[in-house]
Amino acid sequence: MTTPEVKTLTVNGVQVEIHGERNLLEVIRKTGIELPTFCYHSELSVYGACRLCLVEVEKRGIMAACSTPPENGMVIRTDTKQLREIRKINIELLLANHNRECPSCVRSSSCTLQTLARRLGVDTIRYKQRQELEPIDKSSPSLERDPNKCVLCGDCVRVCTEVQGIGAIGFSFRGSKAKVAPAFDKNLAEVECVNCGQCAAVCPTGAIIPHQNREDVWNAIHDPSKIVVAQVAPAVRFALAEFFNQEAGQNAAGKLVAALKKMGFDYVYDTTFTADMTIWEEAEEFLRRVKAGGPFPMFTSCCPGWVKYAEINFPSLAQNLSSCRSPQQMFGATMKEALPDMLGKKREDIVVVSIMPCTAKKYEAGLDKFKVDGNPDVDFVLTTTEIGRMIDSFGIKFNELEQEAFDMPFGFGTGAGVIFGTSGGVMEAALRYAVGKIEGKVPMHGLEFHAVRGSQRFKETSIKAGDAELKIAVVNTLGAAKELAQQAADGKSPYHFIEVMACPGGCVCGGGQPILNDRIKRSRRMEAVYKCDKNMQFKNSLENHMLKDCYEKYLGGQPNSEKAHHLLHTKYENLNGIFDAVEVVEAGKSSRKIAVSVCVTPGKDEKKSAEMLSQILDYADQKGLADKLVVETAFAPSCTKRQAGEVLVGGRFFDGTDLDAVKQGIEEAVAK
Amino acid sequence: MDASVRAREAEKAVSRMEDAEAVLREYNYDKAKLVPILQAVQARYNWLSKELLSYIACALGLPPARVYGVATFYAHFSLKPKGKNIIRLCDGTACHVKGSTAILDALYEKLNIKPDRDSTDDMMFTVETVSCLGACGLAPVMLVNDDVHGQVKPSDIPKIIDDLLAKQGSKTANEVA
Ligand code: SF4
Ligand code: SF4
Ligand code: SF4
Ligand code: FES
Ligand code: FES
Numbered sequence: 001m002t003t004p005e006v007k008t009l010t011v012n013g014v015q016v017e018i019h020g021e022r023n024l025l026e027v028i029r030k031t032g033i034e035l036p037t038f039c040y041h042s043e044l045s046v047y048g049a050c051r052l053c054l055v056e057v058e059k060r061g062i063m064a065a066c067s068t069p070p071e072n073g074m075v076i077r078t079d080t081k082q083l084r085e086i087r088k089i090n091i092e093l094l095l096a097n098h099n100r101e102c103p104s105c106v107r108s109s110s111c112t113l114q115t116l117a118r119r120l121g122v123d124t125i126r127y128k129q130r131q132e133l134e135p136i137d138k139s140s141p142s143l144e145r146d147p148n149k150c151v152l153c154g155d156c157v158r159v160c161t162e163v164q165g166i167g168a169i170g171f172s173f174r175g176s177k178a179k180v181a182p183a184f185d186k187n188l189a190e191v192e193c194v195n196c197g198q199c200a201a202v203c204p205t206g207a208i209i210p211h212q213n214r215e216d217v218w219n220a221i222h223d224p225s226k227i228v229v230a231q232v233a234p235a236v237r238f239a240l241a242e243f244f245n246q247e248a249g250q251n252a253a254g255k256l257v258a259a260l261k262k263m264g265f266d267y268v269y270d271t272t273f274t275a276d277m278t279i280w281e282e283a284e285e286f287l288r289r290v291k292a293g294g295p296f297p298m299f300t301s302c303c304p305g306w307v308k309y310a311e312i313n314f315p316s317l318a319q320n321l322s323s324c325r326s327p328q329q330m331f332g333a334t335m336k337e338a339l340p341d342m343l344g345k346k347r348e349d350i351v352v353v354s355i356m357p358c359t360a361k362k363y364e365a366g367l368d369k370f371k372v373d374g375n376p377d378v379d380f381v382l383t384t385t386e387i388g389r390m391i392d393s394f395g396i397k398f399n400e401l402e403q404e405a406f407d408m409p410f411g412f413g414t415g416a417g418v419i420f421g422t423s424g425g426v427m428e429a430a431l432r433y434a435v436g437k438i439e440g441k442v443p444m445h446g447l448e449f450h451a452v453r454g455s456q457r458f459k460e461t462s463i464k465a466g467d468a469e470l471k472i473a474v475v476n477t478l479g480a481a482k483e484l485a486q487q488a489a490d491g492k493s494p495y496h497f498i499e500v501m502a503c504p505g506g507c508v509c510g511g512g513q514p515i516l517n518d519r520i521k522r523s524r525r526m527e528a529v530y531k532c533d534k535n536m537q538f539k540n541s542l543e544n545h546m547l548k549d550c551y552e553k554y555l556g557g558q559p560n561s562e563k564a565h566h567l568l569h570t571k572y573e574n575l576n577g578i579f580d581a582v583e584v585v586e587a588g589k590s591s592r593k594i595a596v597s598v599c600v601t602p603g604k605d606e607k608k609s610a611e612m613l614s615q616i617l618d619y620a621d622q623k624g625l626a627d628k629l630v631v632e633t634a635f636a637p638s639c640t641k642r643q644a645g646e647v648l649v650g651g652r653f654f655d656g657t658d659l660d661a662v663k664q665g666i667e668e669a670v671a672k
Numbered sequence: 673m674d675a676s677v678r679a680r681e682a683e684k685a686v687s688r689m690e691d692a693e694a695v696l697r698e699y700n701y702d703k704a705k706l707v708p709i710l711q712a713v714q715a716r717y718n719w720l721s722k723e724l725l726s727y728i729a730c731a732l733g734l735p736p737a738r739v740y741g742v743a744t745f746y747a748h749f750s751l752k753p754k755g756k757n758i759i760r761l762c763d764g765t766a767c768h769v770k771g772s773t774a775i776l777d778a779l780y781e782k783l784n785i786k787p788d789r790d791s792t793d794d795m796m797f798t799v800e801t802v803s804c805l806g807a808c809g810l811a812p813v814m815l816v817n818d819d820v821h822g823q824v825k826p827s828d829i830p831k832i833i834d835d836l837l838a839k840q841g842s843k844t845a846n847e848v849a
Pocket of ligand 3: 195304305503511
């Protein structure tokens with residue numbers, strides 16, 4: 001006997017072979033039976049808490065399939081009277097604890113709780129409904145958390161911790177008080193959440209959903225004085241069809257344009273146009289760095305989830321992040337520059353609506369630095385599912401629509417712009433441009449970089465361009481980005497250029513896309529991106545001639561011109577210290593107070609910190625400013641970069657060597 | 673405020689996390705030791721403030737939500753400040769039947785604790801109810817710091833409190849109130 005014996009087990013009388021499956025759930029799935037699950041997620045660790053996936057194993061009794069490894073000879077039944085009863089009771093108990101407002105819930109058709117209740121035939125609930133409701137957290141511009149719909153499956157906690165390496169939400173308390181919430185029951189907007197929306201993408205119910213801006217956009221459409229302009233991100237077109245029950249991996253761009261026109265959008269443009277623009281700016285920035293010998297590595301900056309992550313956790317990398325705004329923001333700034341002129345309208349009358357796969361873009365669009373006199377460059381951001389719901393509510397039969405083309409000139413993009421939608425795409429687009437330019441290949445057809453493609457979390461390659469050897473890395477998920485960022489912060493990065501996207505697989509699997517927790521279907525979306533690129537006439541951003549016109553008319557003639565810099569680039573903030581332990585030393589009585597915080601690190605320069613503190617207190621007394629200040633100590637534990645004796649005055653930073661500067665800072669802050 | 677007092681105050685403010693840092697150092701900043709670290713820090717500060725939890729989370733490189741989760745999971749950890757003296761009144765079945773509720777009322781009255789609170793304003797006392805202390809034979813049972821008082825009657829309460837304060841050389845509870 002040379003062939004090793006194949007292990008088998010029996011599911012409902014059918015024999016199945018075991019081939020390295022990690023648990024019974026996966027083996028049972030092979031027989032065509034889909035067990036109900038809540039807390040099982042193939043890409044996360046096994047939790048085993050919901051007790052829905054129960055099966056009966058002969059001679060062993062009832063077991064959770066998701067957390068039981070398959071063994072040779074097991075005899076399994078997935079549907080007995082007792083199992084049915086247990087599952088039903090579980091669902092009933094969850095429903096009793098659930099704020100059941102299904103008709104108005106955003107997840108109404110994609111909710112696992114609802115689907116399971118229907119599948120298991122729960123038609124009455126024998127338990128009394130919980131009375132008091134917890135407040136809904138609407139603090140975040142990206143997400144809404146309704147604890148009353150949470151079934152405590154923990155998927156969001158695990159995705160945020162295991163995949164994103166953040167852990168902004170976690171389990172707290174226990175027993176009947178157990179809940180999922182940010183630290184100290186703070187609001188999501190006050191903690192280290194980067195708005196990626198992956199928690200919403202895995203939540204089986206409507207307990208975490210993208211913040212909804214549908215009403216805002218309807219209002220703009222219905223306001224006759226407004227010109228409403230849409231931009232459609234590359235990734236949206238590869239997932240929207242799923243919302244309308246079509247197979248994954250179709251390109252719905254043409255139908256989406258048709259639908260938006262019907263709904264009353266005045267112009268429908270393509271973010272691919274500004275993706276190409278991003279490449280012009282970013283690849284030029286990279287070439288400049290190559291010439292100047294650094295600073296390296298350069299990180300891409302088109303993912304606002306990643307940018308916020310870096311601002312919170314690695315503020316020292318500000319110089320390493322490309323100064324380019326994301327394609328969404330480049331589009332907004334360009335529209336508000338060009339359209340008033342083109343259409344003879346005021347800036348305020350142009351409403352730019354982004355249609356994005358992404359919840360973080362909602363946060364980005366609201367940042368003050370992207371506003372002019374209070375008017376934002378991008379007025380509203382809709383996720384793919386929001387636009388799906390709007391199309392639906394208009395009564396449009398999406399699947400029957402005839403395709404229409406984007407409006408020109410801002411609806412024109414190349415294949416390089418399209419592949420921005422997936423992990424590796426921004427890098428490949430930049431390389432097509434940069435390598436093409438270094439090697440003087442025009443037009444740059446046939447420049448493809450397959451090493452950066454695919455859904456692996458980490459990809460690296462090195463590329464010869466002229467005399468230079470460029471080391472390249474591409475990561476998706478922030479958990480994977482963390483290591484590379486740490487390496488760069490320690491000055492040990494071997495790379496020249498690193499692309500980061502926060503979502504697994506990139507934007508095609510963004511937090512605003514139709515819910516899809518299936519690896520195979522996810523990769524269909526990625527394949528569709530490259531298929532679309534293949535079919536494009538132009539594949540290099542350099543070949544976008546409409547973009548050339550746009551630079552000539554509105555952006556100072558060429559990439560990196562002064563005007564382009566002003567409109568298309570940005571600066572980064574230091575958001576570190578969200579969780580510094582702050583203790584109030586003296587608080588004044590005035591209603592408007594300036595926070596003055598002195599950084600203290602136990603064991604390090606304590607004398608200096610104490611001196612600084614008492615001098616600030618003395619100074620406040622002398623000048624009679626004490627009532628207008630809150631003087632605090634901020635304890636920076638070993639991991640943060642803040643140094644003992646440093647002072648923040650109303651958010652402004654002083655390194656603590658110059659007391660007079662601090663005093664002046666206080667006076668200025670109070671005077672403002 | 674005179675300068676030397678001010679300087680002393682500043683030094684005190686600056687050294688507030690020193691004990692926590694000492695505990696962390698002792699445990700080698702090991703995330704796996706989160707529970708013993710929280711225990712040791714609580715032992716020194718009497719309770720776990722938000723500031724302490726944040727500090728520990730950052731120092732260990734753990735998400736603050738996780739540290740908060742552990743701290744709220746175990747009843748042993750206190751996220752509210754505790755008084756100097758801690759009175760634990762048993763409200764297990766046996767003690768409840770033998771009248772623990774009346775004793776709780778007597779404690780609240782004697783210590784002048786406001787409804788919805790569990791500590792005196794001056795933080796001299798915190799009153800907690802706990803489940804069965806395993807001394808049902810002595811029901812109703814009350815622990816004052818580490819001393820067990822069995823078969824307590826409501827009328828015993830003023831004396832127990834006054835004796836304790838006398839022992840500690842403080843003013844009586846009435847004067848405090
Ligand atoms: S949006 Fe992202 S970072 Fe924020 S809680 Fe959800 S998974 Fe975590
Ligand atoms: S919010 Fe959603 S994903 Fe998170 S525990 Fe609750 S039900 Fe599960
Ligand atoms: S990867 Fe894309 S979808 Fe995800 S947060 Fe970043 S920009 Fe948004
Ligand atoms: S899916 Fe197995 S216990 Fe939840
Ligand atoms: S019930 Fe109070 S000690 Fe047991």
